[in-house]
Each structure stands twice: as structure tokens, then as C-alpha cells.
Amino acid sequence: MRSSATLPFTLFTLILIPILPHAQGHSLLSPFPSALETLQKQLGYNFKTISLLRRAMTHASFSEENNKALSILGAAVIETSASFHLISKDIDISAKELNRRLSQVSNVESSCAVDGVHLGLHKVVRVSPKTNSSAPAVVCGAFRAIFGAIAIDTGKSDDAGNVFWTIHGVGDVGVAAAL
Numbered sequence: 019m020r021s022s023a024t025l026p027f028t029l030f031t032l033i034l035i036p037i038l039p040h041a042q043g044h045s046l047l048s049p050f051p052s053a054l055e056t057l058q059k060q061l062g063y064n065f066k067t068i069s070l071l072r073r074a075m076t077h078a079s080f081s082e083e084n085n086k087a088l089s090i091l092g093a094a095v096i097e098t099s100a101s102f103h104l105i106s107k108d109i110d111i112s113a114k115e116l117n118r119r120l121s122q123v124s125n126v127e128s129s130c131a132v133d134g135v136h137l138g139l140h141k142v143v144r145v146s147p148k149t150n151s152s153a154p155a156v157v158c159g160a161f162r163a164i165f166g167a168i169a170i171d172t173g174k175s176d177d178a179g180n181v182f183w184t185i186h187g188v189g190d191v192g193v194a195a196a197l
């Protein structure tokens with residue numbers, strides 16, 4: 019008597035277990051959470067606290083819970099990591115040259131927004147209807163905020179810096195030899 023009642027349940031469970039994770043990973047997710055999943059794969063980094071990435075992808079025009087502060091931290095993470103690698107590579111680098119390289123790495127138009135668009139952040143970042151999500155300042159803010167968010171998530175700025183170099187590429191600032 020017992021087996022006739024539990025068998026359908028067992029079959030149901032056996033069928034459902036392999037299906038559920040896939041269903042959650044795709045069709046059941048709304049576009050924003052799904053975009054965050056994709057973004058994590060692109061970054062090669064999985065957040066312990068996904069709300070940090072959600073906040074990083076939220077412009078100030080959209081919500082009070084936005085990426086402004088994370089973006090400031092992210093810019094500092096990028097500069098610190100770049101300074102570290104440039105000076106490790108050449109201890110005699112001049113202040114002028116160091117500043118020149120740093121401004122290249124953090125330039126909004128030519129570096130930061132370009133990296134952000136490569137990741138498709140203009141399609142992910144949440145903005146108010148009046149705000150252009152492709153504006154370099156918006157894309158750049160979201161891009162920098164990713165590294166602020168990773169630093170908070172890991173409790174270390176080094177990890178965030180390393181993710182930055184894998185995204186940005188090391189060639190154009192000449193830090194490859196130091197990595």
C-alpha cells in the first residue's frame with residue numbers, strides 16, 4: 019500500500035531535480051537577474067552577495083540604492099592596482115610617467131567606457147527613462163562599480179584588481195611583465 023503512494027512522488031522528484039536548476043538558470047529568470055548571471059560569467063567572478071552586483075548595475079537616476087560609492091571605490095582599486103604593477107615593473111618610473119599611465123587606464127572616454135561597452139554594461143545598467151544608459155559617464159560608473167563591488171564582496175581590493183586586469187587586458191599599460 020505504501021509503495022503505491024510513494025512511487026509517483028519518487029518519480030516526480032527524480033524528474034524535477036534535474037530540470038529545476040536549468041529552469042531557474044534560464045526561462046524563469048527576468049531579464050535583469052539573468053543579465054547579472056551572464057555578467058558574472060563574463061567577469062569570471064561569482065558574487066557571494068549578488069545584491070552588490072545589482073547595486074553596481076544601478077545608476078543614481080534609477081534608485082537611491084545606487085553605484086556611486088562603489089564606483090569611487092572601484093576607481094581607487096583600479097588606480098592602486100595599476101600603480102602597484104607599474105612600480106613593481108620599474109621602481110625608477112617617474113611621477114610624470116606614472117601619472118600619464120594612470121590617466122590612460124582610468125580615462126572615461128577612451129578606457130573605462132570602452133571596457134564597459136565591451137561587457138555590454140549599457141544594456142544591463144538600470145537608469146531612469148530620461149537617462150541615456152550608453153552615455154560614457156553612466157557606462158564608466160557601472161564599470162568601476164563592479165570592482166568596488168568585488169572588493170567589498172571578497173573583503174580585499176587585490177582580487178578586484180586582478181579581475182580588472184583580466185577584463186581590461188594588460189597590454190596597453192605595459193604591466194604584463196609585472197603580473
Ligand SMILES: *[C@@H]1O[C@H](CO)[C@@H](O)[C@H](O)[C@H]1NC(C)=O
Pocket residue numbers: 150151152153154
Ligand atoms: C546616448 O549616448 C550615446 C553615447 O554617447 C550616443 O551615441 C547616443 O546617440 C545617445 N542616445 C540618445 C538617445 O541620446
